Amino acid sequence: MLVNRNSGKALEVSGGATYEGARITQRTRDDRVSQQWQFVDSGGGNYRIKSKHSAKVLSFPSTADRAGLVQSADADRAGQQFRLAGSAGGDVRLLNRASGKAVDVLNSSTADGARVVQLPDADGANQRWQLVRIGDDTTPPTPPANPRTSNLTCTGVTLSWSASSDDVAVAFYDVYHDGQLITSVPGTALSADLTVVPGATWGLYVNARDAAGNVSQASSTVPVTVPQCQADTEPPTTPAGVTAATSGTTVTVRWTAATDNVGVTGYEVLRDGTVAGSAGGAATTSFTDSGLAANTRYQYQVRARDAQGNRSAPSPAVAVTTGSSCATALCSVTRVTTETDLPWGLTTLPDGQVLYSRRDTFEIVRLDPATGTKTVAGRMPDVSGTDGEGGVLGLAVATDFASDPWLYVMHTSSTDNRVVRVRYTGGVLTGTPQVLLTGIPRNKYHNGGRLRFGPDGKLYISTGDGQNGDWAQDLTSLAGKVLRINRDGSIPSDNPFGTPVWSYGHRNPQGLAFDSQGRLWEQEFGNSIMDETNLIVRGGNYGWPRCEGTSGSCGEPGFVAPKHTYPVAEGSCSGIAVVRTGLYIACERGTRLYRAEISGDSLTDVQQYLNGTYGRLRTVEPSADGGLWLTTSNYGDKDSIPDNSNESILKVELGR
Structure with a gap:
């Protein structure tokens, strides 16, 4: 149609x-x-x-x-x-x-x-x-082969590939970097001239799409490092006027902006001689350092950096001593353990033990929070990576886990994304997993993956659009949705469309969390403009691909507006968690943890924490003692290679 x-x-x-x-x-x-x-x-x-x-x-x-x-x-x-x-x-x-x-x-x-x-x-x-696909053509094209680059400059590059085949014809090729759509070209074209960002490191790939809307799996990824447009060996000036002030166990550092012959791109804040975090943008002149020890003396310095990595000399040190108690929302952060693979899904068991997934090794690991001891509970069968963001993703357990110990898992297979459950007894996975839901489209990126049990006892599932925006609006597809199923995989009788679909029009949601009123909040990656935090309603249409955050055709009747948006450079947020009245949002590209106050059906008093301190943040989950678990996603998060990461699992103590 x-x-x-x-x-x-x-x-x-x-x-x-x-x-x-x-x-x-x-x-x-x-x-x-x-x-x-x-x-x-x-x-x-x-x-x-x-x-x-x-x-x-x-x-x-x-x-x-x-x-x-x-x-x-x-x-x-x-x-x-x-x-x-x-x-x-x-x-x-x-x-x-x-x-x-x-x-x-x-x-x-x-x-x-x-x-x-x-x-x-x-x-x-x-x-x-x-x-809109109707009728006989449901066969996607084959993946484009042999992607390669040429003509690389500081502002452009040509990506070429070999033709895909299709049972009818290829209508378009869609070119991406790292999950972000750059451009689409006609199906007769076998190359695209792309605009790039000086100094960027991108992973380029291409999908084929036919006239019926079927999308291929992605090509392999071609890494490209873009050169700077001019040689620059001159560092910025040293930031001046550095001050530091304490509020309980939080320190706020301020300074006067530096200058540079080309341009300052950001600042690094050093605590006792080691980088504690970063502040992006030449206009940013403050940094908040949270989760510090009480009654402790710290020294701070600030240095400026430019686009080519030149750094100024550190400023003269200023010293402060923290107070005796926490006076802010985030009180302390402890690195409980490190990981060589990506810790993606995480859930807390009734006995306080933690289970988390190692995305690319397909393993489930048990973590003892008291000692940091890790034990592999088992390896999930029938899992396949995607050379991108596929693998073992979200985990969840129901409230009656102690008497009925099922672990619910979302993972990528060779053909789709699916939800299964497997017994967890005696500290290990036992028996063959039961498949609850299949047929969720997969691709290199945009697989969604979060699981969350609601107060109604139903299992909620976030799914990405499989890099096909049309699927997000197609109620016959499970892609680009929040899904809702019974614990045995059956469809609840009160679902709005008689299918697992609960809400639709989503791009790549990776955060789900319920508040004290039983309302479902969702966190969603935008493409190139803005991310969004949504309050999910039964049967709601959240607008993608016609609407990204508040950009595009967002005024169309029936679209549900986001409760908060974030520029992608300050966001690319994945997991969310609710503790008391606070909504916590873990961001990757933004390398920070947001906290927003849930006030009625709005989000207010949005604050930033850990800005650059631990790098890219993937998953945030409530802990058994009223705090948070937080995982990083700094290395190997855009491929399916096992054990090529260097990540942290962090325990966060909260204050107010």
Whole structure:
């Protein structure tokens, strides 16, 4: 189907006619056969669009502006051929080969029966069409092969690849770096010229997509390190006017901005001669150091850095002594243990012991919080990595675990993402896992993966869009959703759509947490603009891919707005946890822990902690004693290679 982005209505043969020259209009979507279309490859990146009802194709009888779209017998002439041009949110524009003009709903009408014409391409919402898969083509293209780079400069690079194959035809190639969509090119193109950021280190890859919306698995990743645009060996000036003030066991350091011949990009704050954290951006002139020991003297210095890694001399040291008690939300942080693989999911058992997953080794580990002793409880079978973010992901246990010891696990297999449960007795995993839910689309990135039991006893599951934004809006797909199932995998009778789907329109949610009122909060990765924290409601549509945070077509009726957003440079947040009235949010690219006060159905007093102190933060979970568990994700988090990490599992003591 072809659904207009402005009106939400489907392209159809008016009145279900089968005769030559019948008008094409828009009508409320009801999936009737006169609204169904097949794409036939005409070569050169062009397609004929054939009605499944009449077997005739879309056609413009002339090249004039406002010429009406009709159906006619398939002669494969230029007026019957259309190129699919990419638009925002995965939509397409249909550009006629003969005229070069776009298929347009005249005057942006939202009425049934509105005329569909051609007009110059303006990429307006009334010229954008969503490809909705119906019918026979459910086979995705093969992954693009042999990705490679050339022509690398400080501002650009060319990524090339070998063609994918498809049972119909490849319509687009989608180019990503590290899970973030950069651009889409026509299916006839085998390369893309990309704009890059000087000094960045990216992992580039490409997916193939057909006209029915099926998306391939990703190509392998090509690493690229972008050079700086000019040689710069001159360090910034040393920050001046450094002061430090205490509030209980928290210290706030302030300074006057440094200068640089090119530009200051951030600051490093040293505590007793060792880097304690970082402050990004030339305009940032303060840093809060939390979780310190009481009644202890510390010395602080600040140094500036530029884009090429030149660092100033440290400022003169200033000394402060912390107070006798914690006066802030975060009181202390203790490194309980380290890990050579990525600790992804984590859950606390009734006896206080902790279980966590090692994502790339597929193991479940038991951790004794008192001693830091780790024991492998077992290895999950039938798990597969994705050369990205797949593997053993979320863990959860129900409140009656002591009497019914099931461990619930979400993991990636060779074909899908799935949820299973396995017995945990005597400190080890026993028996064969029971498969509860399968068919959740997987890809290199965007697998979601968090599990959380609700106060209603149901299991909630966050799933990514599998790098196919259309799936997030497709209620027949389990991708880009929050799912809800019974403990045995059956569908609760009060689910809104009669399926596991509880909410939809999500990109890559990796955080779920319930508050004291039984409400579900969700944390979601944005693409390139903003992340979002959502309050999930039954049957809610959260807008992706038409809406990212508050950017895009977020004003469409029915979309649920986020409760808070974060620029991706300060976010890329994964796990969340609720302790009392505080919502804690662990961020990777932002390398910080946010705390927000839950006030009614809003988030207020958003504070930042541990900014750069431990690097990228992945998972945050409540601990048995009212604190938090926190895991890092600094190394090897964008591949599926076992034991190539150097991570920490941290215990956080909270104050107010």
